Amino acid sequence: MNPIERPRRLRRDGLRKLVSENQLTASDLIAPVFVDATTDERVGIETMPGHERVPIEESVARVEEVLETGVEAVMLFGIPESKDERGSRAWAEDGVVQEATRRIASETNATVITDVCLCEYTEHGHCGVLENEAADDPRLTVKNDETLDLLRKIAVSHAEAGAEMVAPSGMMDGMVGAIREALDDADYADVPIMSYAAKYESAFYGPFRDAADGAPAFGNRRHYQMDPANSREAMREVELDVEQGADVLMVKPALPYLDIVRDIREEFDQPVAAYNVSGEYAMLHAASEKGWLDLQETALESLLSIKRAGADLILTYFAEDIADELA
Secondary structure (H helix, E strand, O other), X not given: OOOOOOHXXXXXXXXXXXXXXXXXXXXXXXXXXXXXXXXXXXXXXXXXXXXXXXXXXXXXXXXXHHHHOOOOEEEEEEEOOOOEOOOHHHOOOOOHHHHHHHHHHHHOOOEEEEEEOOOOOEOOOOOOOEOOOOOOOOOOOEOHHHHHHHHXXXXXXXXXXXXXXXXXOOOOOOHHHHHHHHHHHOOOOOOOEEEEEEEEOOHHHHHHHHHOOOOOOXXXXXXXXXXXXOOHHHHHHHHHHHHHOOOEEEEEOOHHHHHHHHHHHHHOOOOEEEXXXXXXXXXXXXXXXXXXXXXXXXXXXXXXXHXXXXXXXXXXXXXXXXXXXXX
16 A cells, blocks of 8 residues: 555544544534423323423423533424314414423523424324315325415414524425515514425334324325425425525435435535434434444434534434533
8 A cells, every 4th residue: 555545544533533524513403392281290202212291381491401411402392282173272372382482582591493383283183274184085185375374373473482493394385485474574584494395204203293292193294295205306395495585494304314415405505404303313212222232322423424414403302412422
């Protein structure tokens, strides 16, 4: 070997970190927080070890725990005290996310981002108003434009409560433009939108649906979430969201779709977020419990791969544990 060609020179301790091409920091991470209006005590989530649903009264304390690790941003998901066909508790002034947001925004320095969707609030567990509500109807679809009207209400109610960014996740056509218009008309032009711009119909969401009580009561979401086989479609979806005013572009899930993260990073200038989802979290925990993998090392490697693919922000259930490692 030519003595000049020795790339291992820079892999020695001390130099290795100095020349790392990508650095993961606590400020890159967003921690999901589940707020539950149906309980007065913390409830562990069996399929997501280390995570809990917390009552509204505990929401500030829960976010303070996140902040202590160095993570500065949280994404709030709500479990309402009641559900109906249209998910009306999603935009209620005294709704679970609205109440928690007010408390967190007034009592902490956290950056509060809120999930804007209907699946946790509807009796049927779908992300909008249904066209065909029979459980055995194979034509089950969501009324897109009627759902947009409800998403407008949700986003404005979150902004009124103090959310610093809203994140529509329902994959309705035109949702970013509808929400942008509603926020602007309500004098919240400064509230940015993090769009779930490329959200796939994925099997990796199972533990989250347990955590947020948001699983479909019947049918599936393949008519409005993306086909995992498609990548060019993702670019069309993202381009439409950019045209409608999306400020941050999210890919969900993260690890199975790193090619999509990379494609978006190379094509668009907006910050790119990736959601390291519940199934990705749960499978590493399960392997760790078997003694097959080192949890901290594989979690860190996973998040670094997401960063390397081009994500600026990572929404992850590992946020607190990894932030402690990064400190």
